[in-house]
Amino acid sequence: GAGVSQSPSNKVTEKGKDVELRCDPISGHTALYWYRQSLGQGLEFLIYFQGNSAPDKSGLPSDRFSAERTGGSVSTLTIQRTQQEDSAVYLCASSRDSLANYGYTFGSGTRLTVV
Amino acid sequence: GQQLNQSPQSMFIQEGEDVSMNCTSSSIFNTWLWYKQDPGEGPVLLIALYKAGELTSNGRLTAQFGITRKDSFLNISASIPSDVGIYFCAGREGAQKLVFGQGTRLTINP
Numbered sequence: 001g002a003g004v005s006q007s008p009s010n011k012v013t014e015k016g017k018d019v020e021l022r023c024d025p026i027s028g029h030t031a032l033y034w035y036r037q038s039l040g041q042g043l044e045f046l047i048y049f050q051g052n053s054a055p056d057k058s059g060l061p062s063d064r065f066s067a068e069r070t071g072g073s074v075s076t077l078t079i080q081r082t083q084q085e086d087s088a089v090y091l092c093a094s095s096r097d098s099l100a101n102y103g104y105t106f107g108s109g110t111r112l113t114v115v
Numbered sequence: 116g117q118q119l120n121q122s123p124q125s126m127f128i129q130e131g132e133d134v135s136m137n138c139t140s141s142s143i144f145n146t147w148l149w150y151k152q153d154p155g156e157g158p159v160l161l162i163a164l165y166k167a168g169e170l171t172s173n174g175r176l177t178a179q180f181g182i183t184r185k186d187s188f189l190n191i192s193a194s195i196p197s198d199v200g201i202y203f204c205a206g207r208e209g210a211q212k213l214v215f216g217q218g219t220r221l222t223i224n225p
Contacts, residue, residue, distance in 0.1 A: 004157070033212065042121075042217035043158070043203065056212070091157050103148045103205070104213060106157030 002026075004107035006092050012113045013082055021077040021110045025094030032075050033095075033104060034067060038088045046090075049075065050097075082114045121204050121216030128194060129224050136219040137188040138204035146207040147180050147187040152218075153200045161202075162189070191221075199223050 005024040013019050025032050034046040045059035049069040060066070064082075069075040079086055089111050093104035121138045128134060138147075146165055150158035162173050164180035164187060171178055177190045187206070191198055204216040 035215075040220075043215040045212065045215075048212050093157070103150070103160040103163055106159070108155065108157050 004092055004094050004105050006090075006107035006110050008110060009108065010111045010113075012115060015084060015114055016081055018078065018080045019082055019112065021079075021090050021092075021112070023075045023077070023092030023094075023107060025073065025075070025092070026105055027073075028096070029094035029105075030072065030097055031095045032069055033093045034075070034077050035091045035093065036061075036088045037091055037109070043091065046077070079112075082112075084114045087112055087114045119204060119206060119214055119216040121219055123219060124217065125220040125222070127222045127224065130194060130196060132194055134191040134194055134198070134221060135188060136202060136204075137186060138206070138216045139186045140206055140214075141185070142206075142208060143184040144206035144208050145184070147178070148205040148207075148213065149176075149178050149187070149189045150203040150205060150215075151200050152203065158201075158203055194221075194223055196223055196225060 007022045030051045032049045035043045036046055037043055047067045048056040064080045067077045089109040091106055091109045093106045095104045119138050119140050148163050149161045151161050152158040162171050162178040167180055167184045168182050169180040175192045179188055201218045201220050203218050205213040207213050
């Protein structure tokens, strides 16, 4: 597509439930990133996929968080047994390659609220 | 890991004033980028810098890649209401992923 598409745009879930957030990157972009932005805060790196390489999971805050990228395109971020501190905006970005000479293109994010 | 210190954290200015914000790093970067985030949206790239000492303008925006490769600044001249938002710096070393600053929240009083 023309831009990075994320769904849903908003998600309200009960504490303890699992959620799945979807990211559809720009066609042809081989690198995909997930970031978390808590209220009024900066961008916290979560996970990075580059082509067929093993993902960089160094930013995942706990084992309740996981992500996969199928067929080198769409990615799903899964949060199991959600907690209130998981409430944040989850941003996905993609870039043409790992060098990202033109920076990342971000989606509009999924606003997750855990009640 | 690498850390970026972005300042100020927030700014409250009058319309028409000039704005300056900067980022410093403990590491050397070979790319500096500046993003703007509007409410409810993802960050959008404003300016990209690839060479130490480079000074680049984009309309009323001017950004510089510091000579030491450890800092960058962004200036906005003659601010207007649509400049409101959060500005992020980002840096990259080699083929590593971008590292982002904590953001500068700009508020403009008409």
